[in-house]
Amino acid sequence: MKIPVTAINYCLAGYKAHFSHNEPYSMSTKLLRYKVINFRSIEESDWIDAGGNTCLVGTNEAGKTNLLIALWKLNPANGEPIVPLSDFPRHLYSQYKIDGHEKDVFIKADFELTQNVSTQIAEACACDIEQVRVTHIQRMYSGTYYISLPYTKINSYPKKQFKVIIETFLKELHDLEAYIKEDFDLRNKIDLVVSNLSPKTDSEFLVKEDIIAAIDTTKSLLGEFGKKQNLPEPFNKKLLPSLNKILGSFDGKSIETTAEIRQLILKYIPKFVYYSDYGNLDSEIYLPRVIEDLKRTDLTESARAKARTLDVLFRYVKLSPNEIYELGNDRKIIIKTVDTYKREVSREEQNLSEEEIAEWAKKKKERGVLLRSAASELTKSFKQWWQQGNYIFSFEADGSHFRINVSDELRPESIELEGRSRGLQWFFSFFLVFLVETKQEHSDAILLLDEPGLSLHPLAQYDLAEFFRKLAETNQLIYTSHSPFLVDMDNLANVKAVFIDKSSGRTKISSNLRHDEADAEKSIYPVHAALGLTVSDTLLLGCIPVLVEGPSDQIYLTMIKRYLISKGKILNSKELVFIPTGGVRGMGPVTKLVTSRDNKLPYILLDSDKVGKEYLKQLSAGTYKENQDRILEVANFLGEKGYEIEDLMPAQKLIEVVDRLYRGGNYFDEFYQKDEPIIDQIQEWAKVNNVTLEKSGWKVELARVVINQFDRTMKDVPTELELAWNNLFQRLIS
Numbered sequence: 001m002k003i004p005v006t007a008i009n010y011c012l013a014g015y016k017a018h019f020s021h022n023e024p025y026s027m028s029t030k031l032l033r034y035k036v037i038n039f040r041s042i043e044e045s046d047w048i049d050a051g052g053n054t055c056l057v058g059t060n061e062a063g064k065t066n067l068l069i070a071l072w073k074l075n076p077a078n079g080e081p082i083v084p085l086s087d088f089p090r091h092l093y094s095q096y097k098i099d100g101h102e103k104d105v106f107i108k109a110d111f112e113l114t115q116n117v118s119t120q121i122a123e124a125c126a127c128d129i130e131q132v133r134v135t136h137i138q139r140m141y142s143g144t145y146y147i148s149l150p151y152t153k154i155n156s157y158p159k160k161q162f163k164v165i166i167e168t169f170l171k172e173l174h175d176l177e178a179y180i181k182e183d184f185d186l187r188n189k190i191d192l193v194v195s196n197l198s199p200k201t202d203s204e205f206l207v208k209e210d211i212i213a214a215i216d217t218t219k220s221l222l223g224e225f226g227k228k229q230n231l232p233e234p235f236n237k238k239l240l241p242s243l244n245k246i247l248g249s250f251d252g253k254s255i256e257t258t259a260e261i262r263q264l265i266l267k268y269i270p271k272f273v274y275y276s277d278y279g280n281l282d283s284e285i286y287l288p289r290v291i292e293d294l295k296r297t298d299l300t301e302s303a304r305a306k307a308r309t310l311d312v313l314f315r316y317v318k319l320s321p322n323e324i325y326e327l328g329n330d331r332k333i334i335i336k337t338v339d340t341y342k343r344e345v346s347r348e349e350q351n352l353s354e355e356e357i358a359e360w361a362k363k364k365k366e367r368g369v370l371l372r373s374a375a376s377e378l379t380k381s382f383k384q385w386w387q388q389g390n391y392i393f394s395f396e397a398d399g400s401h402f403r404i405n406v407s408d409e410l411r412p413e414s415i416e417l418e419g420r421s422r423g424l425q426w427f428f429s430f431f432l433v434f435l436v437e438t439k440q441e442h443s444d445a446i447l448l449l450d451e452p453g454l455s456l457h458p459l460a461q462y463d464l465a466e467f468f469r470k471l472a473e474t475n476q477l478i479y480t481s482h483s484p485f486l487v488d489m490d491n492l493a494n495v496k497a498v499f500i501d502k503s504s505g506r507t508k509i510s511s512n513l514r515h516d517e518a519d520a521e522k523s524i525y526p527v528h529a530a531l532g533l534t535v536s537d538t539l540l541l542g543c544i545p546v547l548v549e550g551p552s553d554q555i556y557l558t559m560i561k562r563y564l565i566s567k568g569k570i571l572n573s574k575e576l577v578f579i580p581t582g583g584v585r586g587m588g589p590v591t592k593l594v595t596s597r598d599n600k601l602p603y604i605l606l607d608s609d610k611v612g613k614e615y616l617k618q619l620s621a622g623t624y625k626e627n628q629d630r631i632l633e634v635a636n637f638l639g640e641k642g643y644e645i646e647d648l649m650p651a652q653k654l655i656e657v658v659d660r661l662y663r664g665g666n667y668f669d670e671f672y673q674k675d676e677p678i679i680d681q682i683q684e685w686a687k688v689n690n691v692t693l694e695k696s697g698w699k700v701e702l703a704r705v706v707i708n709q710f711d712r713t714m715k716d717v718p719t720e721l722e723l724a725w726n727n728l729f730q731r732l733i734s
Contacts, residue, residue, distance in 0.1 A: 003398045003669070005613065007020040007169055013241065020618050023719045027113065028270055028444050029111050029113055029114055029268050029269055030111060030112040030113055030476065030611050031050045031109060031110075031111055031270070031446055031476055032049070032050060032109075032110040032111060032134065033047045033048060033049045033050055033109070033110050034047070034048055034050065034071055034074075034107065034108065034109040034110070035047050035048065035107070035108045035109075036066070036071070036106065036107055037086075037104075037105060037106055037107070037108070038071040038088070038089055038092070038104060038106060039062050039066060039069075039087060039089070039106040039107070040066040040069070040070075040086075040087060040088075040089065040090075041061075041089070041507070042063050042066050042068055042070070043089070043506050043507075044506065044511075045063075045067060045128075045506075045507055045508075045509060046508060048067065048496065048507045049494075049704075049708075050476060050478060051474075051476075051493065051494035051704075051707075052374065052472040052477070052494070052708070053468055053469060053471075053472035053476075053488070053494055053496065053501060054476075054478045054479075054495075055478075055481060055486065055487060055496070056068075056478065056480045056481070056493045056495065056496050056498050056499060056509070057480075057481055057482060057487060057495060057497055057498065058478070058480070058482065058498030058499055059482065059499070059723060060482070061182055061500070062496060062499050062500055063374075063507035064450070064480035064498045065276070065450050065451075065480065066507075066598040067480075067498065067507070067509075068271070068450055068478065068480060069087075069110070069274065070087075070106055070107045070446040071107060071272060071478070072272045072273075072274035073106075073139070073520045073582070074106065074107045074109060074137065074269075075269050075271055075272055076271070076272055077271035077272060077273045077438065077445060078273075078308055078437050080274070080304075080308075081710060082106075082141055082142075082143055083301075084096055084101075084102070084141055084175070086301060086512065087141070087555060088101060088105070088141060088397055088717075090103075102140065102141045102142040102143070103140055103142060103144075104140060104141055104607055105138045105139065105140050105146065105447065106139065106140070106141055107139050108136065108137070108138045109136075109138075110134055110135070110136055110137075110138050110151075111134065111135050111137060111269060112133060112134055112268075113132070113133060113134070113135055113265070113268065114268065114331060117264065117265070118132050118133050118141040118399050121149070121152050121227075121257075121264070121265070124258070124260075124261055125149075125256070125257065125261065125438070126245075127152075127230040127245060127248070127249075127253075128157075128245045128246055128248070128249045129161075130154050130157060130158075130161075130249055131149070131151075131152040131249050131255060132149050132152075132252075133151075134148050134149075134151045134518050135147060135148070135265050136148045136149070136151070137265075137266075137269060139510060145262075145266060147257070147262040147265050148257070149255045149257060152249065152252050152253060152254060152255055152433050153249070153250065153251070153252030154249045154250060154701065155207070155250075155659060155660065155663075155667075156205035156206060156656075156667075156669075157205060157206045157207075157211065157246055157249065157250075157459075157657075158204065158205055158206075158211075159198060159203070159204055159205060159206050160204065162197075162198050162206055163198055164200060165242050166194060166195065167195055169234075169238055169239050169242070170191065170194055170195070171195065171728075172234065172238065173190075173194075173234055176234060177230075177425055178228075178230035178231045178233070178234070179231065179234075181308055182231065186334055189221075190221065192222075193217060193218075193221050194218075194239075194633075197217060197218070197317050198210075198214075198617075199213070202264065202652075202674075203353075203652075203655075203669050204652060205656065205669070207493045207667060208247070208250040208475070209248050210252065210571075211246050212247065214243055215243045215247065215321055216241065218235060218239060218240060218243065219240075221235075222236075226623075228439075233685060240275065254353075254651060259618050260495050260606065269403055270444055270445055270446050270476075271437070271438070271444065271445050271446070272445070272446050272447075272448055273433065273434055273438060273445050273446070273447050273448065274448040274449075274450070275425060275429075275430045275433050275434070275448070275449055275450070275452075276449075276450035276451065277450075277451065277454070278302040278305035278306065279305040279306055279308060279309040279429055279433065280306075280422075280425050280426055280429045281306075281309055281310070281313065281404065281417060281419070281425065281428065281429045281432075284401055284402075284403050284416065284418070285401065285402040285403070285404075286400060286401060287321050287324060287325040287400050287401065287402055287540070288325065288400055290307070290310050290321045291321050291322055291325065293306075293307045293310075294307055294310070294311060294321070297714070301560065308433070309429050309432065312432050312433050312435075312436035313432055314438060315436050316374060316378070316432055316435065317370060317371060317395060318370055318374065319370055319371070323367070324367065324397045324402055325400060331438075339352060339548075344356050358727070367397060368598050368617065371395040371396070371397060372394075372395075372564060373552065374395060375393045375394050375547065378391050378393050378432075378592055379392050381431075382428070382431060383433065385427075385431060385467065385718060386424075387423075389408050389409075389410075390408055390409050391406055391407070391408050392405075392406070392407045392408065393405070393406055393428075394407075394414060400688075403416065404417040405414070405417065406420050406424070407637070416576055417712070421455065421456075422673055423453065423454035423455045423456035423457065423460055425455075425456060426452070426453065426454075426456075427453075427464075430449070430452070436471070437604050440496060444478045445475060446475065446478070447471065447475055447476070447477045447478070447481070448476070448478050448688060449477070449478075449479035449480070450479070450480050451480055451481060451482075452464065452479055452486070454480070454483065457564045458485045461483055461485035461486050464486065465486050465488050466484065468486075468488070469488065475482055480498075493551075493555050493700075493703060493704035493707045493708065494704070494708070495715075496510065497509070497510045515571050533714070543575050543576070543577045544575045544576050544577065544602075544603070544732065544733065545577050545579055545603070545627070546576060546577065546578050546579065546592055546600040546602065546603045546605055546732060547579050547581050547587050547591065547602055547603065547604045547605070548578050548579065548580055548581070548605050548645070549580065549581065549582075549583055549584060549587075549606065549607060549612075549645075549704070550580050550581075550583065550699070550700070551580045551584065551700050552645065552646070552699045552700045553578070553580060553586070553605070553645045553704040554578040554579075554580045554704070555700075555703040555704070555706075555707050556646070556648060556649055556706075556707075557605075557645070558578065558579045559649075559706070559707055559710060559714070560725045560729070561576060561650065561712070561730075562710065562714075563714045563717070563725070564725060564729055566724065567722075569725075569726050569729070570726075570729050570730075570733060575733070576729075576732060576733065584606070584612065584615040587604060587615070588623070589730045591604075591623065595703075601623070601624060601627050601630050602630070603630050603631075603642075604619065604624075604630065604631050604632065604634060605619070605632045605633070605645075606631070606632070606633045606634070607633070607634055607643070607644040607645060608633045608634045608635035608642050608643045608644065609640070609642045609644055609677075609679075610642070612634075612644075615632075616631055616633060618670055619631055629707070632728070632731060632732075634647060634648060637724040637725075637728050638724055638730075639675075641676070641677055642677045642680065643677050644677060644678075644679045646678050646699070646702070646703075646723070647678055647679075648679055648724065648725065649706065649713070650713060650716075650717060650718065650729075651672070651674070651678055653706060653709075653712070654668075654678060654702070654706065655668055655669050655672055655714045657702060657705050657706055657709075658682055658685075658702070661701070661702065661705065662686065662691045662693075663691070664686070664688075664689030664690075664691050665690075666689065668681075668682065671684075671685045671688075672685075679699070715734065
């Protein structure tokens with residue numbers, strides 16, 4: 001169903017920068033952001049941007065769990081029901097039926113569709129593919145979906161795609177008899193004019209004025225055809241409609257969808273797999289209770305979570321609990337007498353016949369083979385995931401009981417799962433849910449983990465964070481935590497603070513990880529604790545600390561490190577730890593913290609702006625007087641101008657993101673001067689165009705968007721910039 005959402009300028013957190021036809025991120029539809037409304041304790045959340053690996057940090061009762069559950073119920077992999085009694089805000093529930101709140105939307109989300117799906121929709125709707133890259137999905141308490149394509153207005157159009165349209169048209173034109181019959185001079189002029197419809201600029205994108213100029217030029221060319229009847233036809237039926245569609249994209253022309261298109265979109269929306277501690281398996285499972293619980297529809301949320309994990313367990317071993325239970329009974333029970341209320345009065349057991357005993361023996365043998373086979377397969381799969389030990393699993397069925405046992409190299413005796421660590425119980429249970437609910441096709445699921453690994457040892461939590469990074473290569477992942485060991489300091493761009501606004505009582509979400517907001521101070525504590533652990537690592541694990549001014553510096557340098565690793569330029573990069581110090585004022589105290597035991601000072605990388613230059617002089621005359629080779633500035637690698645860390649990024653990529661993050665009277669692309677410091681230019685452009693840049697957070701937001709487009713940003717790095725990166729990192733690791 002198409003909902004009445006007003007078409008808006010699509011500059012939402014740089015989403016348009018995802019709109020490359022060569023975007024390599026994933027073959028699956030990607031979640032861009034979501035918002036929760038009137039769901040449990042949440043009145044209305046902010047929009048939450050979703051990267052590949054997003055962490056929500058915050059105190060207890062801040063609303064982190066409800067943010068995950070609401071998203072889970074948008075499209076749950078296990079068919080989890082919407083339960084208004086639990087899910088609708090309790091203080092409003094008395095009005096739920098009276099006021100028809102079953103029609104209320106509780107979750108909204110934007111998804112970036114795949115190239116294949118977008119192409120199908122564009123062809124069906126007779127619109128440009130750029131207008132249908134992002135779909136907006138809403139779900140009501142009744143379970144009904146609202147599906148729309150509201151983001152039809154674009155601010156720029158890829159020049160590469162425009163050239164494809166022109167080249168395709170020329171190829172088709174050259175095959176037409178009306179063109180072939182014309183004299184050489186006219187054909188030559190047509191080719192020249194059409195070939196030059198794309199303006200000769202360095203930008204990878206066209207603006208609205210470029211398309212208008214192309215249409216006017218085409219119409220002027222048609223005016224020169226005079227009384228020719230056949231030659232204008234391909235221009236009027238092919239070229240001009242294509243150009244007008246692009247122009248319509250700039251004007252935000254609305255798109256009408258059909259039921260078939262909405263079903264197509266819904267088909268490709270990824271499934272959500274949610275997991276919390278409630279679903280952890282016990283070692284011994286009483287089968288009659290399991291059989292009963294799997295049939296019930298009135299279970300509490302925690303009981304439903306446990307039943308769900310049991311369900312996936314039995315689906316994994318390819319035997320239902322009924323089958324296992326029946327195969328454990330070798331006696332036939334005959335009910336002889338019941339009263340008028342059908343209550344059992346007496347019973348009589350009857351021994352099985354020889355034929356029945358043989359049949360039961362055969363079935364039991366088959367069950368044993370299936371259980372051993374499933375346990376062996378599980379053991380192999382588990383080894384690929386869990387790095388904390390080499391575990392061997394076994395399944396046993398005995399009458400009314402089903403047991404999970406575990407052994408390992410250090411303890412070869414088989415022990416019940418419940419007798420092992422809670423960390424192993426959690427990971428084993430999550431592993432089963434993930435494996436079964438995604439049908440082992442992991443790349444089509446988005447994982448939602450509530451407080452994962454709380455019972456794990458800190459080092460095991462480090463391993464879990466590393467595991468999450470690997471998972472994010474094929475799956476989007478959103479998890480909640482208040483453990484500093486699970487805050488990935490190489491992924492600060494996708495860490496969000498969740499807290500309660502004391503003035504309104506509402507759950508708020510912020511990407512600002514500084515102490516600017518008093519309400520958020522406790523929520524962001526794990527991030528600052530994680531920074532302390534990073535500093536500790538440099539002392540205990542022999543890492544190379546590099547002090548930088550802020551989070552954006554850390555984000556960009558992490559991107560460069562990833563790129564150089566992929567190119568084989570550096571090998572021992574894991575020893576490099578980039579530590580943001582909150583500006584030059586914080587560098588002095590942190591320097592003392594991370595100075596090695598042999599008094600070797602850490603490297604410092606400074607911006608080459610006025611503040612950085614002044615601090616460099618201060619360091620050179622003071623603490624670093626005998627170690628000036630350990631003070632680096634961005635200008636050392638780019639040239640003697642006031643360059644900052646952002647100048648180490650491909651300029652064109654930053655330009656594209658700025659033009660999508662901020663709406664000015666003219667484009668920054670037109671304002672930018674090559675080889676001049678880009679931050680000063682952005683600030684000047686913003687001032688001229690009355691664009692407000694958040695005082696403390698706009699550079700971090702810019703970096704966050706850029707790193708979420710890592711593959712696209714690093715696709716065509718200029719040779720001279722790659723050389724500068726290599727020189728910088730060789731200095732750090734030499």
